[in-house]
Amino acid sequence: MDLKSIAREVINTEIKGLEHVAENVDDNFVDAVNEILSTNGRVIICGMGKSGIIGKKIAASFASTGTPSFFMHPGEAFHGDLGMVTPDDVFVAISYSGETDEVLKLLPFLRNNGNKIISITGKPHSTLSQSSNFNLNVAVPKEACPLQLAPTSSTTATLVLGDALTVALMESREFKEEGFAKFHPGGSLGRKLLSKVSDEMITENLPVVSKATTASDLIQIMTSSMQGLAIVCESNQLFGVVTDGDLRRAMKNFGSAVFNKTTADICSIGAKTISPESSMEFAFDLMTELSVNSLIVTDNNAVVGILKK
Numbered sequence: 001m002d003l004k005s006i007a008r009e010v011i012n013t014e015i016k017g018l019e020h021v022a023e024n025v026d027d028n029f030v031d032a033v034n035e036i037l038s039t040n041g042r043v044i045i046c047g048m049g050k051s052g053i054i055g056k057k058i059a060a061s062f063a064s065t066g067t068p069s070f071f072m073h074p075g076e077a078f079h080g081d082l083g084m085v086t087p088d089d090v091f092v093a094i095s096y097s098g099e100t101d102e103v104l105k106l107l108p109f110l111r112n113n114g115n116k117i118i119s120i121t122g123k124p125h126s127t128l129s130q131s132s133n134f135n136l137n138v139a140v141p142k143e144a145c146p147l148q149l150a151p152t153s154s155t156t157a158t159l160v161l162g163d164a165l166t167v168a169l170m171e172s173r174e175f176k177e178e179g180f181a182k183f184h185p186g187g188s189l190g191r192k193l194l195s196k197v198s199d200e201m202i203t204e205n206l207p208v209v210s211k212a213t214t215a216s217d218l219i220q221i222m223t224s225s226m227q228g229l230a231i232v233c234e235s236n237q238l239f240g241v242v243t244d245g246d247l248r249r250a251m252k253n254f255g256s257a258v259f260n261k262t263t264a265d266i267c268s269i270g271a272k273t274i275s276p277e278s279s280m281e282f283a284f285d286l287m288t289e290l291s292v293n294s295l296i297v298t299d300n301n302a303v304v305g306i307l308k309k
Contacts, residue, residue, distance in 0.1 A: 017140030017153035041088030058162030098126020201305030211264035
């Protein structure tokens with residue numbers, strides 16, 4: 001059994017499926033996007049089984065890129081969750097066959113409630129397709145599954161069409177990275193764009209030493225702080241910094257005599273500093289420009305923290 005050939009065949013089959021879906025994109029896609037853009041409600045995405053799993057991803061992508069959205073399981077919807085659906089909401093129903101019973105049972109309520117329905121199916125003449133306001137066709141020539149049973153090419157096609165909707169909505173809304181950061185405050189982009197240095201800097205147990213600190217004490221302080229540097233201050237004002245690199249160079253230059261030296265003999269005068277009110281975006285750009293992984297945070301030249309990538 002040639003497993004690499006199997007992998008290539010699956011991938012190529014799914015690529016051909018996506019090419020087929022791309023050819024079938026029509027005005028329904030445009031109308032669906034415009035309907036979502038014009039609604040005052042949310043986008044509710046519904047699907048059963050594998051279609052539901054794909055629907056959850058599409059709903060998450062919508063929500064994180066400026067289109068309020070959530071996933072609703074059709075079984076739960078039929079047993080009370082329909083109470084969350086308002087007339088302003090757009091309902092996206094996913095079913096490759098277009099005949100999924102759990103989804104079709106929701107249609108009478110949605111029609112009576114005045115909801116616009118966007119269906120994503122592989123059968124344009126199915127019950128769901130014909131009952132929706134807009135049908136997005138994700139028909140593929142064949143599944144990658146050799147038995148033609150497990151959803152493979154069809155779920156990939158649905159996922160990619162969901163991505164196409166997401167990007168079309170983003171560009172229509174002129175959604176920027178600042179908006180993405182707003183919805184992802186815990187991610188690296190959110191940290192970069194939304195946070196200030198004061199929100200991220202280290203303020204506890206700062207490795208602060210004086211010019212007179214002995215090299216042996218300096219090494220102990222740097223080791224215990226685990227910051228990779230020591231901050232040299234004079235009268236509470238920043239004088240310089242000792243990095244791990246400075247320490248290694250001093251040990252190479254002075255040998256065992258390094259332990260008779262003071263911090264003033266080892267440190268680099270001056271340091272790369274930043275204000276606590278600076279944005280993290282500016283801080284990251286500065287660290288990249290200076291090729292450093294940390295900055296000393298100062299307020300009127302008084303050390304108040306350390307900022308690390």
